[in-house]
Amino acid sequence: MSWTKKAWEAGYQIYEQITSMPFNQELIAGTLDKEKFKFYIAQDSLYLAEFSRALSLIAGRAHHTEHVLEFARFAEGAVVVEHALHAGYFQKFGITETLPASPSCQHYTHYLLTKAALAQVEVAMAAVLPCFWIYKEVGDFIYQQQQKENNPYQEWIDTYAGEEFAGIVERAIKICDEVAESCTPAQQQTMTDAFVMATKLEWMFWDSAYRQEQWPL
Numbered sequence: 647m648s649w650t651k652k653a654w655e656a657g658y659q660i661y662e663q664i665t666s667m668p669f670n671q672e673l674i675a676g677t678l679d680k681e682k683f684k685f686y687i688a689q690d691s692l693y694l695a696e697f698s699r700a701l702s703l704i705a706g707r708a709h710h711t712e713h714v715l716e717f718a719r720f721a722e723g724a725v726v727v728e729h730a731l732h733a734g735y736f737q738k739f740g741i742t743e744t745l746p747a748s749p750s751c752q753h754y755t756h757y758l759l760t761k762a763a764l765a766q767v768e769v770a771m772a773a774v775l776p777c778f779w780i781y782k783e784v785g786d787f788i789y790q791q792q793q794k795e796n797n798p799y800q801e802w803i804d805t806y807a808g809e810e811f812a813g814i815v816e817r818a819i820k821i822c823d824e825v826a827e828s829c830t831p832a833q834q835q836t837m838t839d840a841f842v843m844a845t846k847l848e849w850m851f852w853d854s855a856y857r858q859e860q861w862p863l
């Protein structure tokens with residue numbers, strides 16, 4: 647069995663829990679509170695800026711030229727998405743102030759940056775994979791279930807269910823399988839642990855947006 651298949655199985659229960667979260671169920675129905683969506687978009691913008699740095703670090707540490715290029719392209723893609731958020735949703739929903747990163751947002755980005763800088767590069771690649779793969783699967787799930795008429799979140803839903811994004815995700819999956827082949831079973835297990843942890847942090851990111859999570863102090 648390929649490493650990515652094993653990793654997906656290891657994270658599958660968390661994926662299922664993500665699809666049933668109130669944030670995603672209300673996004674599907676088009677009933678999600680606008681303030682919660684605004685909080686999510688503002689935090690995602692902060693997330694993407696750091697995510698792009700993590701991808702750039704991995705690009706610099708990758709062993710194969712093609713992987714260096716691919717991760718550099720992924721990093722560029724994350725910046726492009728972040729700019730699109732600013733040009734589109736920030737305007738549309740009237741988001742003007744820059745909020746501090748929420749505890750969950752900060753924890754997630756710091757987790758990825760730490761792995762990107764310090765972990766074995768194959769483990770760092772495994773840690774960023776859920777950002778691609780979970781989003782694709784959740785995006786497809788939401789797209790299939792959505793209430794299409796007058797859903798204010800239609801545009802956002804279309805982005806992650808689109809074919810362009812599917813191609814990027816396939817490439818990220820392929821790279822992880824390629825690098826996993828040169829790893830020992832113990833290293834592959836560390837990759838799986840990083841994948842599952844990042845999947846949990848995806849859950850926490852959505853949960854924190856729904857709660858509009860604040861710092862206690």
Ligand SMILES: Cc1ncc(C[n+]2csc(CCO)c2C)c(N)n1
Nearest residue numbers: 690693720723724727777778781851
């Ligand atoms: C919390 C959070 N996790 C994943 C994504 C998805 N995503 C956005 S840009 C990009 C890579 C483009 O090259 C990916 C996978 C997100 N937006 N927010």
